[in-house]
Amino acid sequence: MLKEERFDYILKKLQTDHKVLHTELSNDLQVSEDTVRRDLEVLAQNGLLIKVRGGAIPHSPNPFAFNERILLHEDDKRAIANKALSFLHNGQTIIMDGGTSTYALVKLFPPDLQLTVVTPSVPIAMQLMEHPGVDVILTGGRIFKSSQVTSGLDTIRMLEKLRADICFMGVCSLHTEVGVTGPDMDEAAVKNVMVQSANKVIALVTSDKMGTAEPYKVCNITAMDTIITDEAGLALAAPYRQLGINVI
Amino acid sequence: MLKEERFDYILKKLQTDHKVLHTELSNDLQVSEDTVRRDLEVLAQNGLLIKVRGGAIPHSPNPFAFNERILLHEDDKRAIANKALSFLHNGQTIIMDGGTSTYALVKLFPPDLQLTVVTPSVPIAMQLMEHPGVDVILTGGRIFKSSQVTSGLDTIRMLEKLRADICFMGVCSLHTEVGVTGPDMDEAAVKNVMVQSANKVIALVTSDKMGTAEPYKVCNITAMDTIITDEAGLALAAPYRQLGINVI
DNA sequence: CATAATCTTGCAATTTCCTGCAAAAATATG
DNA sequence: CATATTTTTGCAGGAAATTGCAAGATTATG
Numbered sequence: 348m349l350k351e352e353r354f355d356y357i358l359k360k361l362q363t364d365h366k367v368l369h370t371e372l373s374n375d376l377q378v379s380e381d382t383v384r385r386d387l388e389v390l391a392q393n394g395l396l397i398k399v400r401g402g403a404i405p406h407s408p409n410p411f412a413f414n415e416r417i418l419l420h421e422d423d424k425r426a427i428a429n430k431a432l433s434f435l436h437n438g439q440t441i442i443m444d445g446g447t448s449t450y451a452l453v454k455l456f457p458p459d460l461q462l463t464v465v466t467p468s469v470p471i472a473m474q475l476m477e478h479p480g481v482d483v484i485l486t487g488g489r490i491f492k493s494s495q496v497t498s499g500l501d502t503i504r505m506l507e508k509l510r511a512d513i514c515f516m517g518v519c520s521l522h523t524e525v526g527v528t529g530p531d532m533d534e535a536a537v538k539n540v541m542v543q544s545a546n547k548v549i550a551l552v553t554s555d556k557m558g559t560a561e562p563y564k565v566c567n568i569t570a571m572d573t574i575i576t577d578e579a580g581l582a583l584a585a586p587y588r589q590l591g592i593n594v595i
Numbered sequence: 596m597l598k599e600e601r602f603d604y605i606l607k608k609l610q611t612d613h614k615v616l617h618t619e620l621s622n623d624l625q626v627s628e629d630t631v632r633r634d635l636e637v638l639a640q641n642g643l644l645i646k647v648r649g650g651a652i653p654h655s656p657n658p659f660a661f662n663e664r665i666l667l668h669e670d671d672k673r674a675i676a677n678k679a680l681s682f683l684h685n686g687q688t689i690i691m692d693g694g695t696s697t698y699a700l701v702k703l704f705p706p707d708l709q710l711t712v713v714t715p716s717v718p719i720a721m722q723l724m725e726h727p728g729v730d731v732i733l734t735g736g737r738i739f740k741s742s743q744v745t746s747g748l749d750t751i752r753m754l755e756k757l758r759a760d761i762c763f764m765g766v767c768s769l770h771t772e773v774g775v776t777g778p779d780m781d782e783a784a785v786k787n788v789m790v791q792s793a794n795k796v797i798a799l800v801t802s803d804k805m806g807t808a809e810p811y812k813v814c815n816i817t818a819m820d821t822i823i824t825d826e827a828g829l830a831l832a833a834p835y836r837q838l839g840i841n842v843i
Numbered sequence: 844c845a846t847a848a849t850c851t852t853g854c855a856a857t858t859t860c861c862t863g864c865a866a867a868a869a870t871a872t873g
Numbered sequence: 874c875a876t877a878t879t880t881t882t883g884c885a886g887g888a889a890a891t892t893g894c895a896a897g898a899t900t901a902t903g
Contacts, residue, residue: 350881366597369688369859379883384860399599400859400890454642469724469733472717474642476740485717485745487735487753492724497733504733598891627893648849648900683871717850 351430353386359403361396368402423577427551430454430575430595431515436550437461439512442541443471445496446517450474450550456481465509467496467537491534498533506540514545518552520559521574523586527565535563547572554578568592596624601634609644609653616650619693667691672802676700677764678823678843679799685709689758690789691719693744694765698722704729707725713757713793737780746781754788762793766800768807769822771834775813783811795820802826816840 353376360367360375372383387403390396396403428451435441438461441448445468453464453474463482464475469490476481486505488497515537519529527550529535542548542565550571557576573593576584584594601624608615608623620631621705635651638644641828644651676699683689686709691697693716701712701722711725711730717738723731734753736745767777775798777783790796790813799818805824821841824832832842 362750366600368597380859381861381884382882385882399597401597404597404599469717469720472738473721476717476738476743483738483740485738487733487737487745487749490720490724490731490733492731495724497735500736501753627847629894630892633892 348378350386353378353382354390357386357403358395360482361403366402366404367396372402387437393569399422423553424448425455426577427553427575429454431455431549431551434513434573435460435462436488438588439463440465440510442466442506442509442511442514442545443468444515444517444538444541445471445494446551448553449515449517450517452551454476465511467498467502469495470494486537491531494531494534496534496537498531498537502537504539506544509544511545512547514541514548516541516548516549516550516571518556518565521550521552521557521568521571521587522560523558523568523590525560525564526567527569527571529563529565530561532563535565538565542566542570549573549575551575554583557583596626598634601626601630602638605634605638605651606643609651614650614652616681618649620650620732620762639751671697671753672699675704675799675801675823676703676826679797680705682761682797682821683708686691687711688713688758688760690714690754690757690759690793691716692763692765693719693742694799696801697765699764700799701726713754713759715746715750717745734785739779742779742782744782744785746779746785750785751788754785754792757792759793760795762788762789762796764796764798764819766804766813768809769798769800769805769816769819769835770774770808771806773808773812773817774815775819776809777811777813778809780811783813786813790814790818793836797821797823799823803830805831 356376357367359370369380369383370406373380374381387396387398391398391403394406396406424447427448431452432455440463443453443464443466445466449468450471453471456475456478458478459480460478461480463484465484465486466472467486467488472483472485476482486497486502488499488502490496491498516527518527521527528539529538548571550573552574554576569590569592570586571592573595574587575595587594598802604624605615605620608620617628621628626633635644635646639646639651642654644654645770657666670842672695675696680703681699688711691701691712691714693714697716698719700717704723704726707727707728709728711732713732713734714720715734715736720731720733723729724783734745734750736747736750738744739746764775766775769775775786796819800822804823816835817838817840821843822835823843826832
């Protein structure tokens, strides 16, 4: 039995049953549960399913869908968001980029905070509508379903007119030489305008994104004033500090 | 039974019953009440429901009116939405105004429908993001928390550039002489532009709104091509028909 | 205020997960 | 063809998560 045959079987079963269990698969495929576990690991890394305790469930096309929001292990992100909170003060105007890290941040906004938040992210806008002290401005444009942000010329034009105190950027990839990069051209263009429209840019980034790069460039790494990450003590942070960037 | 399956079950039950009880869930899912309690705890932390003594209730995205209004006249709105569906065809560009009637309509979109929908409403955009065949364009601007729509100059400018096949308007008040009116100046201005940017205007309106008026004028009643209501047979509809408006 | 229901907390039993390791299989190399 | 290298697989243990239970605190209700 080839590994690929097992993959095939697992994905088919997932489609029909809407779940798979280690125990069942181990029995069906006549391999140990450890092998099943490793198979699911691979499939999960390729975004074909979601690992959960005891087995796996299908990957929903919507990253903010009910099931999945629960599964994003948000510990790191909550830690990052907590550090970011100290930068917020009443009366500021904030650009809040899309992404799960920034989403975690707005969820932690204290109830008495008074801000104006400009964002292209629909879930962030939705979340902040509940907050009595926050004025929400949504940038217009076509919605990217995968990341749930607006994008395009209209988005860019609204951001260009703006002068914000801080931009919180949910960065995709950081690299000391390549700079800030993302997987989509339009989104990268939008992020670029965000950086230019804010007095201070703070990147929220989990440590696994540091030192990586993607096809489309957002800006140079020196455009970042502060990088907030979960592993600021690592050697990983040193090169950024040498460039004069505050890494927390 | 995976934990995630329980989550799924709880959220589904919550959607249909508008409440869940520890005792019921414990029985349905064949786990102890403590486990149910812990499940509800997790779901509550992710903002998917509100824990209350004895069980949980759905999470209302904001303390203001929108989500409470969804439940108001639910049946009437679904009836109206069903009539509206017949106007939709693949390939059209639709302006979808905010409001609970239009929200009910997009919830009924058949899965194979192919449309471009332009809307100022955040909940409608959120809903349509899950629809594979619909391109969603969100108009930018400041968010009105009470009605969850964007408003202001940016919204108007994006709508002005547009030419849509149909505008579905969630009208606040209709009156044969005063015309279409609303309670807010900015929103009225936005609605006015919507009317001008569409070839055909269809008003979705519960019968209790007909013959009433509010402070700010949107447009003349003759700008409506069709009015869809729950009580089209009433004498209420006659004066509109005399003006050449199709009342269904 | 008394009673019953519900909630919180701590704990122990069970299951599942992760890590390192070694044997077996497959592949590459001389 | 023989040998070296890599990949895959199963196993053992300790770590971590899940679950149900019990005791005491809290809240609703007549």
